[in-house]
Amino acid sequence: MGIQFRKVSHEYSFGQKGFFQAINNITLSIEEKNEFICLVGHTGSGKSTLAQHMNALAFPTSGEVEIFGSIVSSKRNKKIHYNDLRKHVGLVFQFPEYQLFEETVEKDIMFGPMNFKVSLEDAKTEALKAIKQVGLNETYLKRNPFNLSGGEKKRVSIAGILAMNPDILVLDEPTSGLDPQGKRQLMDLFKQIQEDTLKTIVIITHDMDLVYEYANRVIVLNDGDLVYDGNEEDLFHKEELASWSLNVPSTIRVLQRLKTQFNLDINPFQKTVEQASLELKRGMNR
Amino acid sequence: MSKVKVEDLTFSYNQRKMILKNINLEVQKGEWVAILGHNGSGKSTLAKTMVGLLEPAAGHIYIDDILLSEETSYELRKKIGIVFQNPDNQFVGVTVKDDIAFGMENLCFSKEEMLENIDFFAKKVGVFDYLDKEPSLLSGGQKQRVAIAGILAMKTDIIIFDEATSMLDPYAREDLMKYIKKLHEDGLTIIMITHDIEEALFADKLVILKEGKILLEGDKSAVFHQPRLFEDANLELPVALRISNELDGAEFSAWKEYLWAYSLEK
Numbered sequence: 001m002g003i004q005f006r007k008v009s010h011e012y013s014f015g016q017k018g019f020f021q022a023i024n025n026i027t028l029s030i031e032e033k034n035e036f037i038c039l040v041g042h043t044g045s046g047k048s049t050l051a052q053h054m055n056a057l058a059f060p061t062s063g064e065v066e067i068f069g070s071i072v073s074s075k076r077n078k079k080i081h082y083n084d085l086r087k088h089v090g091l092v093f094q095f096p097e098y099q100l101f102e103e104t105v106e107k108d109i110m111f112g113p114m115n116f117k118v119s120l121e122d123a124k125t126e127a128l129k130a131i132k133q134v135g136l137n138e139t140y141l142k143r144n145p146f147n148l149s150g151g152e153k154k155r156v157s158i159a160g161i162l163a164m165n166p167d168i169l170v171l172d173e174p175t176s177g178l179d180p181q182g183k184r185q186l187m188d189l190f191k192q193i194q195e196d197t198l199k200t201i202v203i204i205t206h207d208m209d210l211v212y213e214y215a216n217r218v219i220v221l222n223d224g225d226l227v228y229d230g231n232e233e234d235l236f237h238k239e240e241l242a243s244w245s246l247n248v249p250s251t252i253r254v255l256q257r258l259k260t261q262f263n264l265d266i267n268p269f270q271k272t273v274e275q276a277s278l279e280l281k282r283g284m285n286r
Numbered sequence: 287m288s289k290v291k292v293e294d295l296t297f298s299y300n301q302r303k304m305i306l307k308n309i310n311l312e313v314q315k316g317e318w319v320a321i322l323g324h325n326g327s328g329k330s331t332l333a334k335t336m337v338g339l340l341e342p343a344a345g346h347i348y349i350d351d352i353l354l355s356e357e358t359s360y361e362l363r364k365k366i367g368i369v370f371q372n373p374d375n376q377f378v379g380v381t382v383k384d385d386i387a388f389g390m391e392n393l394c395f396s397k398e399e400m401l402e403n404i405d406f407f408a409k410k411v412g413v414f415d416y417l418d419k420e421p422s423l424l425s426g427g428q429k430q431r432v433a434i435a436g437i438l439a440m441k442t443d444i445i446i447f448d449e450a451t452s453m454l455d456p457y458a459r460e461d462l463m464k465y466i467k468k469l470h471e472d473g474l475t476i477i478m479i480t481h482d483i484e485e486a487l488f489a490d491k492l493v494i495l496k497e498g499k500i501l502l503e504g505d506k507s508a509v510f511h512q513p514r515l516f517e518d519a520n521l522e523l524p525v526a527l528r529i530s531n532e533l534d535g536a537e538f539s540a541w542k543e544y545l546w547a548y549s550l551e552k
Contacts, residue, residue, distance in 0.1 A: 149325050250525035
């Protein structure tokens with residue numbers, strides 16, 4: 001099942017003024033289970049538009065998207081209950097913390113499931129489960145969401161999506177605005193959720209350090225075109241990186257500088273500071 | 287004479303929790319100061335008190351040696367401006383031109399002076415071609431430049447950037463940082479609120495906040511020599527330095543020296 005894009009294009013039109021081709025002839029497949037995908041590309045490359053097609057928030061101008069067996073195309077199909085389809089794929093927008101609005105964290109988390117006609121009692125059970133999943137304890141449920149820190153608010157808004165129990169989780173720049181340790185904690189949390197539930201997670205991000213460390217598949221968009229779909233290791237060996245407006249991860253950049261400066265026999269492709277320093281120690285003994 | 291002086295500043299939104307505790311800080315003319323801290327450390331609150339958007343519970347703020355108070359805040363608004371995190375939250379005008387004019391209108395500039403300033407500063411920040419466009423049609427980086435033009439047009443010589451790059455993509459961010467560097471070279475005093483160490487490297491002085499208090503302050507090198515305190519404030523040192531700190535032993539000294547120099551490079 002999962003999600004299949006078949007030759008999907010999407011144009012935004014501006015009345016008489018013309019149109020903007022946001023994504024162009026995209027074909028790709030996202031498995032239902034066990035993927036940790038980072039979706040990257042410069043601003044305006046079509047990442048958010050692509051993400052919105054994953055749960056039928058946007059409809060293709062041409063081509064089709066198959067979401068858990070239902071075909072979404074430019075023509076609305078009355079037989080498809082789009083809301084049911086959206087239960088399969090949970091989409092977390094950028095700055096989800098701005099969307100919190102209830103008096104308590106519990107009510108906020110319950111809002112989604114209640115919208116999908118889950119009973120009050122079941123919604124409460126889901127809220128309790130979800131708050132623990134995002135690494136907060138149950139005392140948070142009675143707190144006012146507006147008195148939480150930025151990182152806590154993000155976690156609560158993600159709990160709201162988890163409570164709907166989607167099969168696939170799509171997050172649009174979840175770490176932006178967080179301090180470095182907050183970023184890492186949130187990425188660790190996604191990794192943990194993915195390992196515990198085997199749910200596929202798709203993350204939109206600009207941070208290549210996080211992509212290199214966490215992703216096991218990277219999808220690159222450039223001016224609406226799919227230009228790379230593969231593993232994180234091969235991506236950073238590509239010569240086209242700069243032309244796709246992508247940075248080289250910091251660890252690789254630092255090790256490449258050292259390698260050149262001191263003519264070292266080391267492999268600069270190391271994901272973490274710990275791995276980089278181990279490689280340098282090995283290099284010293286070579 | 288310091289440009290900005292913060293004296294024993296304390297702030298709380300309610301009586302229960304202190305957001306800022308006894309902050310003392312001086313920023314000299316033409317200096318670039320980066321204020322770093324974790325989410326919730328009080329960085330943005332400090333920025334807002336410095337421009338008079340929030341009133342401190344205790345303590346004083348001086349801009350060009352004038353005490354910031356209800357009576358002086360109007361006058362001081364000409365001297366210090368702020369660019370916020372979300373470029374969409376600070377637009378008031380229908381067109382870019384209206385937006386640049388807004389601050390000047392509030393300060394009762396003459397029409398001639400306003401028109402002259404709009405053209406001059408729109409050219410300076412590179413948004414002259416967009417003057418009649420709606421701000422919503424601009425990219426994030428362009429929006430932040432419009433905000434800067436509005437501040438410069440008031441002849442302000444101190445600008446606070448409150449996480450002003452955090453919603454931009456890496457290229458727009460780099461571009462804005464280059465521009466801020468240029469402003470600094472022109473003699474502007476820059477105060478930059480951030481948790482991005484790469485950005486803080488541009489500054490002459492780093493101030494690290496933790497839970498509303500100043501934990502550490504000094505030049506880059508002095509601050510980086512305290513890695514534990516730095517991490518204690520939920521911040522990360524530059525990657526080159528973190529790698530260097532993992533290498534123990536005399537045999538690594540040349541590499542470590544190189545990594546240090548590389549970390550401080552901007």
